[in-house]
Amino acid sequence: VVSRQDPSSTSAPLSRELITVGAIDFIERRGIEQLSMRALAAELGCGTMSLYSHIRNRDDLIAAIVEELLQRSGMPTIATQDFPNWQELITTVQLAYLDVAFAYPRSFELLALAPYDVAPVAGFLETLVQALCRAGLPQDRAYEVLGAVDAYGTGFLTVWVRTEVGQKESDAKASPHLKSPRKIDAFERGLRVFIEGFEREFERSDADGARHQP
């Protein structure tokens, strides 16, 4: 019966935002499999059922976490800016994706593996397609490049953080946050190769189109 006088939290009233932030912090410290409504409420210093005044259920909490991580990644902001070409835009977005995987390794897969039709993710992807069009890519090519490169980034980063987090749990003395430069290089090289592959594909297909319809 402590009525939320926990030292780690202000006595600010509970809110969806505060619960979401607390949940991300919880996952990064103790792991996603430890996150339960009861354990989270205990850390926030409130009764379990108080959470349900601000959040519909566990799935709604996950959706709120995904939205918060998406905001913190800065990717939605990037998608509102203008870029000289689609290559730079895609690269910038993917490097921001890499950064969020490092900053939140244990929460990352909630964002990375959220189905395309989860509310805030779908909206972000739409604005990203528009940005690619503004950067000079026809819409069908924008969808193609985005889908493919996003799949690459998602797969690469998800398996990487899973493997790393798994090792951290078994190997307590492993260096805690070393951004293994070899892996980062591999990520960036693969990204460049993929983009150059699309450049070439588009060049060839344009030349082909010009030949058929000069």
Add this chain to the structure above:
Amino acid sequence: VVSRQDPSSTSAPLSRELITVGAIDFIERRGIEQLSMRALAAELGCGTMSLYSHIRNRDDLIAAIVEELLQRSGMPTIATQDFPNWQELITTVQLAYLDVAFAYPRSFELLALAPYDVAPVAGFLETLVQALCRAGLPQDRAYEVLGAVDAYGTGFLTVWVRTEVGQKESDAKASPHLKSPRKIDAFERGLRVFIEGFEREFERSDADGARHQP
């Protein structure tokens, strides 16, 4: 007190294999989030604790499922064969990866997102690297291509099946197993683009090396 006379199962003695096969079948019918030791035992017609005579715990069950899916995918067999070039080998493996995602959409992510250091997956990746070397790729390039293309396939297929399974749950009347040809085309196009990107990268880097060291 039925003592395993369930109509859906033979009265064969319980085994690790039988439990694993039953678990995959369970997931495909009812979803991964419904799989529990208790529910699985009920479907197999045995007591919950009987499972623990053949399987250490839930994580061990998951590992057994991953190993079984890997076998059924046929990818380990492909990796023992010889191919005329690395491009064909990588393509064949990725198409087998696509097939297993379709055959086991709800179990697929257990295989796809297994950390690299999970026992049977690590072994398979090693034999795959060797096969790439036999197909003419230097070892460092084999690792690079494999890591990148595998990330692409994993990301593409995982998010796809998640989105599809999610829709199937909300939209009961959705067509059940339509292998949306648009998506398959997109997967194969991205794969080809990525491989051609690496071809070009290697050509250029070879030419570069020849110029420096003629």
Add this chain to the structure above:
DNA sequence: ACCTGAACACCGTTCAAGT
């Protein structure tokens, strides 16, 4: 409106007891 404890229907796994 926000907060809460009790209760319900679940979990995974340990243990002791059976064959």
Add this chain to the structure above:
DNA sequence: ACCTGAACACCGTTCAAGT
């Protein structure tokens, strides 16, 4: 060796009751 029920320490969520 294999199987099992009871028990323990957990879950998410509903409900009724408080402020």
